[in-house]
Every structure is written in C-alpha cells, then in structure tokens.
Amino acid sequence: MGLTVGERIQKWLLRAVSGFFFAAFRLFSRPEPVRPAKVPPVRNPLLTLPAVQLAEKIRRREVTSVEVVQAYIDRIQEVNTLLNAVIKDRFSAALSEAAHVDRLIDEETGGEEALADRLPLLGVPLSVKESFFLQGMPCSAGLVSRAGVLASGDAPAVALLKRAGAIPVGVTNTPELCMWVESSNYLYGITKNPYDTQRICGGSSGGEGSILGSGGSVIGIGSDIGGSIRMPSFFNGIFGHKGTTGIVSNDGQYPPSSARQQEFLSTGPMCRYAEDLLPMLRIMAGANADKLSLSSDVDLKKLRFFTVVDDGGSPLTSPVDKQLVEAQRKVAQRLEADLGVKVKEISFPQLKYSYQIWDTFLALPDEDGKPPQPFVELMADGGPAVWPVWELIKWLFGKSDHTMAAISLAFLKSIHSATPSQFILQQKETLQRSMEEVLGTDGVLLYPPHPVLAQEHHHPLFTPFNAAYTAIFNILGLPVTQCPLGLSVEGLPLGVQVVAGKLQDRLTLAVALYLQKAFGGWRDPGAT
Secondary structure, three states: OOOOHHHHHHHHHHHHHHHHHHHHHHHHOOOOOOOOOOOOOOOOHHHHOOHHHHHHHHHOOOOOHHHHHHHHHHHHHHHHHHHOOEEEEOHHHHHHHHHHHHHHHHHOOOOHHHHHHHOOOOOOEEEEEOOEOOOOOEOOOOOHHHOOOEOOOOOHHHHHHHHOOOEEEEEEOOOHHHOOOOOEEOOOEEOEEOOEEEEEOOOOOHHHHHHHHOOOOOEEEEEEOOOOOHHHHHHOOOEEEEOOOOOOOOOOEOOOOOOOHHHOOEEEEEEOOHHHHHHHHHHHHHHHHHHHOOOOOOOHHHOEEEEOOOOOOOOOOOOOOHHHHHHHHHHHHHHHHHHOOOEEEOOOHHHHHHHHHHHHHHOOOOOOOOOOOOHHHHHHOOOOOOOHHHHHHHHHOOOOOOOHHHHHHHHHHHOOOOOOOHHHHHHHHHHHHHHHHHHOOOEEEEEOOOOOOOOEOOHHHOOHHHHHHHHHHHHHOOOEEEEEEEEOOOOOEEEEEEEEOOOOHHHHHHHHHHHHHHHOOOOOOOOO
16 A cells, blocks of 8 residues: 555645745855865874863873863864854863862872762763753754853763763754754854765754764763654764654653654753763763663673664665765675674564654654644744745845745645555554564664765755654664764764663664674765
C-alpha cells in the first residue's frame, strides 16, 4: 500500500514550496563576499587533548586551568572572525573561574582521585548552544525580538556540567528558533564551516559544531529534535550523541517544546574526541545515568552489526553521496577484519517515509488533545501570529526580521494536514517494532548521517527534507552517535550514524571509540 492521492499532492506541495523559496532567495538576496576557505591550523598542543586528559593534567598541576582556558580563548579569537560561531563570550569571567580552580587544586587535601570523582571536568573550557539558559548570557535562539534577553539561571544540563567543574567560555549560534539545518539568523548572522567557509555548519547546534570543529572548543552542549546535534557534528567533523529519549533533562531551553515534542527532543554532548562522550553523558544524565549502565564493559566482538545504505529511495531526499556510501562500506569491512564479526546489510522499507513520520509525530497533540504551539506564534514571540505571506513580501524588500528559512518553514507548516495519516502512523509503528527487534540489547546499526556533504550556504532551502536521515531516530527514541570518518576529496568531513536499542547508549559510545582509533577521528581543518 502506497501513499494516497492526497498525500501525494501534499508531497508535491512540499517540494514546490521549498523550490519556490530557494528560487526567491537566489533572486533577491545579495551574494556574500568571498572569505578564506578554511581556518588556520591549530598550533597550541593543549588544544589537541581530550577534555578528560586536560582535566587530569589540571588536577596533577601539570598545567593550570588558566593556561587551558586562555589557550581556548586565543583560538576562539583567532577563528571566530572567520566563522561567527561564538556570538557572545564570557572570557573575563571564565579566566576568573579558572584562577579559582587553580587555587582550589592548590588547597585540595583529599588527593587527586577524590578530586576526579567529585569534579571530573574541573578547569576544562565548555561552549554552550545559545538556546540553553546560561546565567547572564543571551538566550534568543536567533530571534530578533529577543535581543537583549538574558538567562537568569542555568539549564539543568548546563548546571550539571558546571557542577562537574567545566567552565563556560561563551554561547554559540543557532538558526532562527532552532528549526533549520543552517545556523543563520538576523540577530547574529550566519555561521560558517571551518573546513570551507563557503559551506554550512549545520543546525540547529551549528555554532557548537563550527567552534568545536575549528579547535576553538573541546566539549560543548547541544540539543536534537531532528538531527540538531548529529548534522552539525557530521558537517564539522566531530562526535555528537543523541541519547535515549528522556535520560538527559531538556529543561531550560528556548524555544520550549510543547505537546509531545519532549518525547522526541534530546539534549546531549558534542566534542572532538570520542573519549569525552561517555563522561559527559554520565554527568548530563544526573540521577538517570544508572539507567544506561555506562560503567559496564562493552565487548565489540560480541555485538551484532548491521548496515543500512540509504532510506530506500524517498522522493523527498537526495541520493546518498557515493563517498558516504564508500565510507560506510569501509567501516563494515574494517569491523569484520578487526573484530571477526559479520556486518549484515539490511533494509527497512518504512525508512522512505522518514520525513512524513517525523513531521506527523512532531505535530501530534498531547494526551489532553492540545496541539503544539504553532510556529507562526513562536516567530511572533508573544505578539500576534506571523503571517507568512506578509513576511515574505517584507523579506523581498529587506524589511523582515525573519530569515527565508523561517518564513518557508511557516509556509510548510501552514499546509500541514491537521489530521494525521493513518498510513504514516502505521509505518512508524511497523518501523519501531522492526528496528527494536533487530537491535535488541546487543545490536548496532550503521546509517548515513545525511545524504549529502556540507552544502554551500543557503542550498538547504532546496533540499529541506534531507534531515529525515537523522530525524527518524528522534521519533523512534533510539540512541545515536555521530562519528567522523575522515575527509572527502573536497576536504569536507565524512561520517556515519551508529544506532543502538533504547538505553544501550554505551554500545554506540564504544563503537565511537573504536572508529576514532580506526579512522583517525577529528582532523584539524587548518592542517588539511
């Protein structure tokens, strides 16, 4: 059974609307000046160490927290004029906090082991997605009307990282209202990819991906409701983890989720080094960490491995780039050669409806029948709901406070059917059962992170449904780790998503460590 006539019409409308907005953008926007192709190389060796090693060196007094924080401040100042990733810094406060850390270590009497147990990230710099509440810092999510709004406290996940000793150095850019695959807005501007500044850094945690990928941060915090951790991690050549839904608190973010969206949103770690993923997740999970059994050893040779090469041919998504197909094939070959396992190629026919499933479930009402807050209301920030046609007219004359991406999304939402398709609901349930049966508690699945490599700026306006490759796992609630796999012939990051069953996050994190060793992990974009 295929899509109904009405659903085919809706699918055609979705593609037509996205094509129209891309054409309008290219016709009426001004070309940006050409910038340098990539950032300068990393020179300070402190910037090439995982957070866990930095924390250990700080505890052992081999280096001071002030030296580490200053090294990252210097790097941010070196690259941020090219990238526009960090949109508000707190350098003075961070250095003051680092000096306090160094005094604390000098006065510590309980020994290094006790300090590591109590404050595992003591003295390590941290970058934070601007949509998270970080006391005294902006939390606008790129909305012009929220310029000047400052957080009065910390989001729970941020607070836990700070309590573990991490020192925030600044907040990073997002798309307008965190609902796009490119981090651009009219409050802070556009953020660029460190491997090629003419390319996108992804969204919505795009500023995080960009500054981490450039070597300007070692660990960061992002959120993911459709791939917002994993797409920027892929495009910027770093690691990112979308955990099992409900483990890490999603509170303290703007915009807030509504209706059933909390079921699909996931807050998680982003970092350059795979060994930082598990300790960050343990910290951010707080009291829920025990549910993940993160201390249990993982024997990769005893896992069952599967690979899915694409979504089965959805007409909404682009074909998977051949270099990504080849990179995933090499992962399977390496797993078989190194571990003696068999990587079985399988398919799930329902994946071709990934976008429709994500779009349908994100719009479902809560148990009381209340639908999620309309996007046009979020754009208005408490004022009268935005009228997309009027905003488009204003945009054409350079008078709108909203980006073309947000306006086009408002149009797409306006043609969204209020009644969920029973066919799509059935496809989701079938996919959920099938995937959970395949994965169980010892299965790991390889899947492309996106069908194409990092595109040129604004090109996602013509391919908005490619995010389906990440978005489907938000609806399924499965843990996924995005892992870098070297660079393409164009010098852009390659990667793969590693998926496991619910609460089996430790499996994907263990595979991430293996893939870092096997394929080299993060590559300095200035040295390529």
